[in-house]
Amino acid sequence: MTDVFAALASPARRELLRLLRDEGAQPVRRLADRFAMARPSVSEHLKVLKRAGLVTERRNGRERLYSLETAPLVEVRDWLTPYERFWRERLTGLRDILNKIEDE
Structure with missing residues (x-):
């Protein structure tokens, strides 16, 4: 549970979780459009959330869709x-x- 609390400590990661909760599965491109940060930074936040078990990732063609867990x-x-x-x-x-x- 330590990883979960560490992941939730970031306002950006909490906002990513909110977006996934409210709007469903999304590719990193669409999520990154909602932030004033580069796509690689959003990807890093998603990695932290994935390691904590808070998001899952699945391939859809060339895209990776992220969903709330x-x-x-x-x-x-x-x-x-x-x-x-x-x-x-x-x-x-x-x-x-x-x-x-x-x-x-």
Whole structure:
């Protein structure tokens, strides 16, 4: 899961995942058109995502199509869930304290 977190640390890679989620499989050429960086840089980001298991690659003629792979994201969600509950409880407690102070 370390590779997944490292891959998700980059805003560019998170945007690539969003594009693949929202628009489906795409060639690197189309993905690169959405960024202010060279195609080889986008390809490097896709390699990182592929190594982390977040994208898959398949050939379609001369193009390589990249698709989102959600299984590693489910693992991340499962890992984060207890922390989400922790913070939700803390924020609810803070809200209750602030409401109590406001009522006084």
